[in-house]
Amino acid sequence: MALPTRLGGTIPLFLLLCAGTVPAGEPAEPGVTEDRIAFAQSSCLTGACGTTGLRYRAGIRAAFHERNLGGGVRGRTLRLTSRDDAYDPDTAAANAAHFATDRDIFAVIGGLGTPTALRMAPILRRARVPFVGILSGAGLLRDRARFPNVVNLRTGYAEEARQLVAHMHGRRGARRFGVIFQDDAFGYSVLTAFRESLKARGLPILAKASYSWHSHSVHSTLFVLEKADLDVVLMAATTSNTLDAIDAARSFGHNFAFGMLSIVDLDRIAGRLKQRFGPAVSTRVLPDVRDAGNALVKRFRSALAAWRAAAPEAAGTADASGLEGYILGRFVIAVLERMPGEPDREGFLETALASGPFLIDGWEIAFADGGNAGSDYVRLVEFAPAKVKDGTGKAVGQ
16 A cells, blocks of 8 residues: 655655654653653863763753652662763764664763864764753854754853953953963854954953863963063963963063953852962852852752762862753753653754743753853952952952
């Protein structure tokens, strides 16, 4: 027996029946079975950014563990499988290719880094796999027309740069700006954000210098900037390289202010600046993880402690990276709970991006019509002798 088609031909009935089936033993929707939903992650778990990656993953797992103790989502437990990409774009791309064909994966969550994410996103887009909660503020990832499968939860670098430059120029009176940037997709993304923010205020970048992620040649960038007589050096750099730049600058006798984005580890930076004091300001895109009165922070700390008790070998401390991972885990759970029917990838993306704001213990994630960026929250932390102050003047440091 055959059925007519719109083009006037016919299709044998047995082909129609086969098209609506999947091989025996495989879930009808990738990664979804009667009792679980499986997620995958490619992240930097070793090397220079390994500590951040492990803590980010611990936050996700803490959120999943907390929910699984309560029976999961509609009777389905949540599982996370992680692959290490060591911040290597080729490895991340290979991981994404594996995820794209693995029918035991519902969505990919918790990526870390702009160079790796930009290699993964097109592969996952072609396979229509959701890619959620990337630890990157790159503008390209916030182009929903280009990446309709990407869901960003953190503030973009453009907004961080805008507020940092506004503070340095408007509040501190700085006019002479330079930039040190990492020679990769991350560094160029932040460099672009700084350039646009300065341009909006009629200010140029007077000097800029790049360094290689692999060579750690940050010290040499200070010689490039030395003759520019700068008020501020804006850093498009990771924590360890920012620390090296601070050490070199203070050793050379420079007292210009450093401007840093949320990608840096605030505790390590604060510790170094206590030893080598000079003016510095950093953006933050999350609540202060040390604020015990914050409902989200309090619940995160409790969930992380429970997860570590259940898995003593798990790495993770109650820092900003862990909190960001916990928010991601809670967001994924909230989307699954809000979906009207059975979990499916298309419905997950539609619910995440178009169903209205999500409130997670008071923390709001909301997507503008047609957008895929869920937050524009920025606060500023200013370093001063013996203490660290946020943008309101409240002491938040030592």
